[in-house]
Amino acid sequence: MNKYIVPNLLRILILFLVQILVFKQITFTLDNKIFVHFLIYPLAILQLPIKTPRMVLLLVAFILGIGLDVFYDSLGIHAAALVLTAYIRGIIIAMIEPYEGYNVNDVPTIRNFGIGWFVYYLSLALIIHIFVYFSIEAFSFVYFFEIMLNSIFSFIVSFIVIMLSQLIFRPKF
Amino acid sequence: MYNVIQLLIKYGAHILFVVLEIICFTLIVNKNDTQQAIFLNSSNVLAGKLEAQRSTLLEYSNLKNLNDSLLRENATLIENLISIEYSNELIPGSDTVLAQYSLIPTKIINSTINQRNNHFTLNKGSREGLYPGMGVIASHIGLIGIIRNTSDNFAHVISLLNSQTRISCTVKNRTGHGTLVWENADPLRMTLISIPKHEQIEVGDTVITSGYSTMFPRGILVGKIESIKVPPGSNSYAITVKLFNDLTSVKYAYVIQNRFAAEQIKLENEVGHE
Numbered sequence: 547m548n549k550y551i552v553p554n555l556l557r558i559l560i561l562f563l564v565q566i567l568v569f570k571q572i573t574f575t576l577d578n579k580i581f582v583h584f585l586i587y588p589l590a591i592l593q594l595p596i597k598t599p600r601m602v603l604l605l606v607a608f609i610l611g612i613g614l615d616v617f618y619d620s621l622g623i624h625a626a627a628l629v630l631t632a633y634i635r636g637i638i639i640a641m642i643e644p645y646e647g648y649n650v651n652d653v654p655t656i657r658n659f660g661i662g663w664f665v666y667y668l669s670l671a672l673i674i675h676i677f678v679y680f681s682i683e684a685f686s687f688v689y690f691f692e693i694m695l696n697s698i699f700s701f702i703v704s705f706i707v708i709m710l711s712q713l714i715f716r717p718k719f
Numbered sequence: 720m721y722n723v724i725q726l727l728i729k730y731g732a733h734i735l736f737v738v739l740e741i742i743c744f745t746l747i748v749n750k751n752d753t754q755q756a757i758f759l760n761s762s763n764v765l766a767g768k769l770e771a772q773r774s775t776l777l778e779y780s781n782l783k784n785l786n787d788s789l790l791r792e793n794a795t796l797i798e799n800l801i802s803i804e805y806s807n808e809l810i811p812g813s814d815t816v817l818a819q820y821s822l823i824p825t826k827i828i829n830s831t832i833n834q835r836n837n838h839f840t841l842n843k844g845s846r847e848g849l850y851p852g853m854g855v856i857a858s859h860i861g862l863i864g865i866i867r868n869t870s871d872n873f874a875h876v877i878s879l880l881n882s883q884t885r886i887s888c889t890v891k892n893r894t895g896h897g898t899l900v901w902e903n904a905d906p907l908r909m910t911l912i913s914i915p916k917h918e919q920i921e922v923g924d925t926v927i928t929s930g931y932s933t934m935f936p937r938g939i940l941v942g943k944i945e946s947i948k949v950p951p952g953s954n955s956y957a958i959t960v961k962l963f964n965d966l967t968s969v970k971y972a973y974v975i976q977n978r979f980a981a982e983q984i985k986l987e988n989e990v991g992h993e
Contacts, residue, residue: 600732608739615746622746623754629743633736682747685754 550595550653557717558590558610566617569707576699579692581680583700587614587624588675589708591632592668593717596639596652600632607632620683627679631671638670655717664712669705676701790824793858794973798822800859801936820936822973823847825855825874832906832967837878839864841972844872854934854975861964862886862941863972865934874974880906880966888941889929890920896929899941899960906967908945911958916949918956926960933980 569584576582591607611625618624639654644663656664677697684693727734747754801820825847829840843849855863855876864884868875877883880901888911889896897914911926924944930937942960950957977983 601735604732604735604739608743611743620747621750622743623751626740626743626747629736629739633732682754685747 553717554590554594557593558606561587561590562610562613565614570617580695580699582696582703583676583679584707585672585676585679585700585704586708586711588628588631588672589668589711591628591635592671593654596648596654600636603632603635604629623679623682626682627675630678631675634674635671638667642666642670653717656712657716657718665709668708669701672705672708673697673701676704787824790826790971790973794822794824797856797859797973801938819978821976821978822856823849823976825849825972825974827970827972828873830878830966830969832878832880835904836882837880837966839876839878839972841866841874841876841974842872843974844874845869846871848976849874849974852934852980853977855972856935856939856975857964857969857972860940861962861969862928862935862939863964863966863969866974876972878966879909879962886935886941887929887931888926890914890918890944891925891927893918893920893924896931897955897958899926907962907965909942909960909962911944911956911960913955914958915955916953920944920947920956920958922947926958933977933983935975936977 565585565587569586573581573583587610590610591603594603594606607628608625611628612621614624614628615621639648642663644659652658654664654667659667677693680693680696680700681687687693749755798821823843825841825843827839828842829838831837831839839855841849841855849866849869851866851868853866855866857863862879864876864878864881865886866874867877879886879899882901884899884901886899887896888899895914895918897911899909899911902910914920922944926941926944928935928937928939928941940963942962945959945961948957948959949955
């Protein structure tokens with residue numbers, strides 16, 4: 547178990563830095579209405595080992611979220627969305643459990659479960675995260691249409707970036 | 720105590736989730752200006768929707784008041800139009816002329832149009848300052864008739880569409896004046912008689928009131944000339960005028976109050992008696 551701590555901490559740190567140093571800067575708008583955000587940090591939570599205790603997941607998500615919020619000047623928004631994502635991660639993993647089940651030390655990667663499973667897992671978790679994120683940001687379902695558009699476009703770009711990173715680096719842990 | 724610990728072990732993650740989310744949302748609402756504004760606003764959106772619903776429901780009961788205020792506003796505007804007509808054409812800078820005419824908005828509560836002699840009834844009477852002999856117009860465009868009789872709260876108007884109607888009219892930008900009468904049974908057309916046939920008049924000219932009576936100020940638009948005929952053996956035209964307003968559908972009317980009417984009539988009568 548211990549061999550997972552260092553790579554995961556590293557991954558969290560790298561994703562955190564990449565998010566605030568790179569992807570925060572290339573946020574853009576379409577048609578002056580649709581906000582397209584690159585949200586790649588959920589990967590840090592999604593790629594923790596499958597049997598990670600839920601408590602740990604939630605705490606890591608909370609700390610990472612608050613850290614991002616400090617840089618995004620949006621105290622609580624990323625944290626709230628990420629804590630929710632961490633909470634439902636277990637449900638998604640249970641939902642799409644492969645026929646042979648999970649091993650104790652499995653890490654949700656392409657290498658371990660194949661690209662089909664990973665795309666399924668990532669898209670489900672990511673779309674929920676992004677939708678929740680924009681909902682909390684708008685803080686009112688009066689803007690439901692805008693929230694939907696923002697979510698869809700942001701999901702597409704974030705998904706592409708995360709998939710590319712997975713295919714390029716093919717992480718073992 | 721043991722139960723509490725067991726509960727914590729069993730549902731610890733869920734409790735932690737709820738606690739963390741509460742912390743997050745507390746932070747969101749307390750630290751972020753926009754969310755704070757929206758948080759207050761969202762309740763306002765709901766309240767606003769309710770208010771809008773309520774006002775649409777109550778709007779109908781307010782329509783009467785709204786109409787009355789619009790009528791008064793219209794009356795002032797038409798007064799101004801009449802004043803402008805006078806200040807341009809008559810005595811420049813005369814305050815008395817500007818104040819000569821004022822309008823009283825009324826509602827038509829009864830009307831006939833299909834008879835040889837048609838009438839209107841207005842919902843205001845002598846209590847509101849309406850007296851026999853006052854002119855009634857639909858707006859700056861369009862005459863309605865002349866008050867014949869008033870009670871305390873109602874006024875009886877001889878419609879334009881009446882065989883007794885005689886209104887002094889002239890043609891805009893031309894000389895000479897004639898009398899507007901209703902000869903045929905068409906509620907949209909009247910006849911302008913006794914304009915001498917040496918006057919230059921063309922089809923399409925606009926007929927306006929002449930102002931040679933105490934009832935109507937000069938310049939109320941009446942209608943357009945549709946055809947011009949000279950009856951054989953006559954010295955004057957018989958001009959068919961198509962009215963601008965449709966008397967069959969008129970609902971509101973303005974009574975013209977001429978402040979100097981009594982003075983003018985008195986003076987004219989004195990001259991007549993000599």
